[in-house]
Amino acid sequence: MTKAPATIEDVARLAEVSIATVSRAIHMPEKVAASTRQKVNRAIAVTGYTVNAMARNLRMGRSNMILAIAPDIGDPNFPNILIGMETEARANGYGLLIGHTQGDHGRAIEYQKFLNSNQAAGMILFTGILPVDAALPLPRLPPSVAVIEPMVNGAIPFVGVDDRMGARRMVDLLITQGHRRIAFIGDSRERQAHHRRRIGFDEALAVAGLRDGQTILDTDGTLEGGRTAVERLFLRDTLPTAFMCVNDQTAAGVVLALTARGYDVPRDFSVTGFDDIPQAGFLSPALTTLRQPRIAIGRTAMAMLLGLLDGVPPELNETLLMPDLIVRSSVAPPDPDRLPRS
Amino acid sequence: MTKAPATIEDVARLAEVSIATVSRAIHMPEKVAASTRQKVNRAIAVTGYTVNAMARNLRMGRSNMILAIAPDIGDPNFPNILIGMETEARANGYGLLIGHTQGDHGRAIEYQKFLNSNQAAGMILFTGILPVDAALPLPRLPPSVAVIEPMVNGAIPFVGVDDRMGARRMVDLLITQGHRRIAFIGDSRERQAHHRRRIGFDEALAVAGLRDGQTILDTDGTLEGGRTAVERLFLRDTLPTAFMCVNDQTAAGVVLALTARGYDVPRDFSVTGFDDIPQAGFLSPALTTLRQPRIAIGRTAMAMLLGLLDGVPPELNETLLMPDLIVRSSVAPPDPDRLPRS
C-alpha cells in the first residue's frame, strides 16, 4: 500500500534537469532561471515530492527539529509553555517534538542519542537534570535550555518564573490582610523551583519581622500531599491563620482537607496557591494565586535556544519572568481572636 | 564546544577492523568472532560511539520511532494513554515522540512529512482526522492507528473506549436509582466519541421506555460548557432530576452551576461524568463516572501499530475497551415529589 515516496531523482528526470538544479530550485530559487524553476515546480507538483529530511539532515549535519524533554506531560503548566515554544519555533522554521521521560533518567538518555544523531538540533529540558549517561566519556551537549526547573548537574541557560519574588509578593499580601502566622506547605529538596518559593517565603517574613514560629511542611506538590499536610498540622497546638501553598494542586488539597474538617475557607483559614492552573478559578473558593507567564516562558526559552543554534550566547544565565498576583476569594483577614496578642 | 561525535569509522580504525565488522559486531554479534567483538566493544567504549540513527534510518529505509500526533496535550486523558504506549513501544525497541497540533490541520501535515522522511516508522492519531494535504496527489499513508477519536476521513484501525455501552451502563444506574427525567449534556457533531455516548444514552432510554421528553444539550465538553448548559436548561419549565454529562469536565461545570444556584448535589440533582479524570474523585461531591482504561488503550493501540509495522493486519477495525463504572457520591435517588406521576 505504501508506495515509495518520490525522490529528488524522480523530479529531476521529469523536469529534465539534474538533481542539483532541483535542489537549488527548492532552496535557492533565485539562483535558478525562471523557466527552469517552473519546470521543476511542475514536476514537484505531479510527483508530490517532499524532501527527505533524513537525507537532508545527514548531509547538512543539522536538523530543524527541536526536542522538548518532559518528565510529566500531565503537569498543568506544560501545555501553554509548549504552545509558546511552538509559536516561536514555527516562526523560525523549526518544528517541535516532545519526549516524555516519566521521570526516568535512562529514557532521557535515549532521547539524547536522538539528538546526537542530528535528528534534532537542540533540546529544551523540563526535567531539572541533564540527561548525561555517566558511562559516556564525552558528554558533548547539544544546544540546550532549561525551563521550569533549573539544572542541578550542569550549567545551561534557564528560563522560568521568578519563584522567589512571587512568593514574597504573596506573603506580603497575606501580611497586609493581617495574617501573622502563616504556614508554608510544600518545601522540597527535589524541586528547585519549589525550594525557591520557600526561600521567598522566608525572606518576606524576615523583612516583616515575623520569622519566628512559622511552620514549614515538606510536601511533594500533589493534591494528596496538601491534604495529608493539613492532617499533620492539626496534630500541633498552634495553628496558622493562612496556608501558603507551593502550588495550586497542593492548595486544592489543603482546601479539601480543611473543608472536610468543617472549616470555611477563607473565613477560618486563608489559602493561596502558585501557578494559576486552569482549574484554579473554578475551585470553591476560587483560588488566590500567582500566575505563571507560561506562553512567555515558552517563547523566551525557544528564542534563546534558536539563538544558541545561531551561535548567539545567551545574555543571562537565568531569565526570570515575574508571575502575576491573581487575587480571588480564598483569602480574607483572619479572625481577630486567633491572632497572637502582641 | 560540541565536538563532532564519534563515527563508525573512528571505532573501526581504533579496533583495527573494517566498518562492516563494527556494524556486525553491534547488530549481529553472533556473526563476529569473540575476540574481534571484544576489540570492537573496547573501541566503542573509549570513543563513546553511538549509531547515527539518521544515517541508519536513511540506509535501512525505516526508523524505530513512533510519532503520536495529538491536538491537545492538556487533555486529562492523554498522559496515561501515552504511558501505556511508551511501555509497549519500549518493550519492543521503539521510542515515542509526540507532535502537538493544537488542532491545526496544517501542523499535522508537517508531522506527516516527518513520517515520510522515515524519521518515524508509524503514527498514532489522537485527532480523529487524517493529516492528509488535499493538494498532495498521492496520500501514501504510513502505518497508523487512531485512538480516542475514530477517523472521519479514512479507514485506519481504531482503539478506544466503548462509549456507547459505557453510556448505557450509566443510564441504567440512574434508572435503577429511580430517575425518570435525565438530561444529556454534551452531544457534539465535532467529536465522534461524544456522539457515541449520546447514542448509548438514547438506546438505554429507549430500552427502558423512557424515550420521551428527554433533554439533550449540545456542548463543547469543557467545564465552561457544562456551566452554561445548566443556565440554558433553567430557562425551561420541566427540569430533569439527573444530569448525565458527556465527560468529567462538563460534569464539574454542571455541579458548579448547580451549587451556585443554591442546589445540593446529589440531594437535589444527580450528576454523572465520563472518563474519570484524576480530579474526579476530589470534586465535591466526588463524581460518579466511567473510567477509561487509559493505559490499556495506549498499550493496545501501540501493539496494533507495531503489528502493522511487521505486516500483521489488525484483527478488528475497531477495538473497543469497556470502561469501569465508578460509583461515588454525586448520585442519589431523586426526590419523590419531583418524579412525574404515572
Add this chain to the structure above:
DNA sequence: CTGAAAGCGCTTACAG
C-alpha cells in the same frame, strides 16, 4: 569470519 564496495537521498563546492 571478514573486507571492499554499492547505495540510501540529499547538498554544495567546483567547473564550465
Add this chain to the structure above:
DNA sequence: CTGAAAGCGCTTACAG
C-alpha cells in the same frame, strides 16, 4: 545558470 561528482554515516549482499 547548470551539471558531474563527492560525501554525510551507515548496512548488507557479495566475495573470499
